[in-house]
Amino acid sequence: MSPTGSVTLRLLHTSTFQNSSFVDTEGLGFLEDIEVASLDKHNWNIRFYQPWVHAALPRGDWKALEDMIKIYLHKFTHLINEGATENGVPYPFVAQCRAGCEIYPNRTSRAFIYAAYNGQDLLSFDLDNHTWIPSQDTNISQYVLDVLQNYTALSEMLEVLFNESCIDDLQVMMHYGQAALERQELPVATVFARTPSPAQLLLVCRVTGFYPRPISVAWLRDGQEVPPGPALSTSSILPNADLTYQLRSILAVTPRDGHSYACRVRHRSLGTRSLLVPWGHSEVVLIAGLGAGLLAAVAMAVIVVLWVRRRR
Known part of the structure; x- marks a missing residue:
């Protein structure tokens, strides 16, 4: 657990766009600093690393989560390629997303989504107000912002995925992964x-x-x-x-x-x-x-x- 007593579930997504037709996608999932899952780059299936994750997430739940992630990745890849073409962005480049949720000791919670381009913050999503906030004033950030503001279906999916599913899954993982979260090794x-x-x-x-x-x-x-x-x-x-x-x-x-x-x-x-x-x-x-x-x-x-x- 963090020094403040909160627990965080983080999903890290990195897509390397070699050209408009070849994208190398990687994904990792962490409960605090415990690696719990990764994304198979060939078929975008989820691979779990901790034995208690299967008990924490019934097959029906993680299959639905897997399907939502695949829909998100398809939309994400199409959106980025389209933006790169319209704005003359040279290949290769890297697009990254960091998303997840956090539960505090008083049982309140928050969700977060951040996007980056070539290692620089690009924009974030305010899940409470359903709005995208740019992190820099560039042509590409403005283009992505304009597209996402009109892409209500993606915003609604992200809201369900992180404001609801993420919080629910994190609560279950905290129960089944309690021993891993409380592990201590002497320095x-x-x-x-x-x-x-x-x-x-x-x-x-x-x-x-x-x-x-x-x-x-x-x-x-x-x-x-x-x-x-x-x-x-x-x-x-x-x-x-x-x-x-x-x-x-x-x-x-x-x-x-x-x-x-x-x-x-x-x-x-x-x-x-x-x-x-x-x-x-x-x-x-x-x-x-x-x-x-x-x-x-x-x-x-x-x-x-x-x-x-x-x-x-």
Whole structure:
């Protein structure tokens, strides 16, 4: 689930128009970041990847969804080719759509549809007011806008598909896919150093193997968090082959500057605890949630020592 507690079902559609008669179409479906389905580019049939999706969507439902998607793709391909011809758009080019719906913790929901051309936002569809909104002022965006505003059948189909079917299907998927949505994997953090020059030391904190995606990684100098600045850089969160994530945070320091450094990791799988990996030490320390447990362990050790001494 997202940090806000909402759950999103996203459909990603990409069509590469090589020429007016050959279009390569790809489609993916995600529940949050879980890939649940893809579109067979040869026949536009839906392939499901999660075993619980079949239970969540009876065959009649996903067959109707598959038929609606095929109608949409036929209309989409015809519309784009027609617009390219009338506006002298050179081939090849790429048209993309991102659509779906989101349910919030208070059970309210929203649906969304965005279209792009060659990686640039083109227009979006306001499902509440049934209107298309341009994202740029170009000839092609104006042409597509004019066509879509008069293409009421497509707008009505999109409204049913995303304002109704998408929300209903998402609610069912949230029930059957609950275990997948609540999956948690602990992060593994290591700290090492690189020396690009004698005057500079790069401390690298590599965090990997965590799930879900949201995570907080910070550097501590003498116990105080290092604020953002040119000396601190953190990579994007990248996927691993085992469906977990990784990232790196790098802090530039002066060698032997007399300060102590540590990498601190916070993640949902850790609960109220944090991972603390000091530079120059191999051990990983769990903090901010172990105080009571640590005190209890110390007290138990003292009791055992006293008991053994009395027995002697």
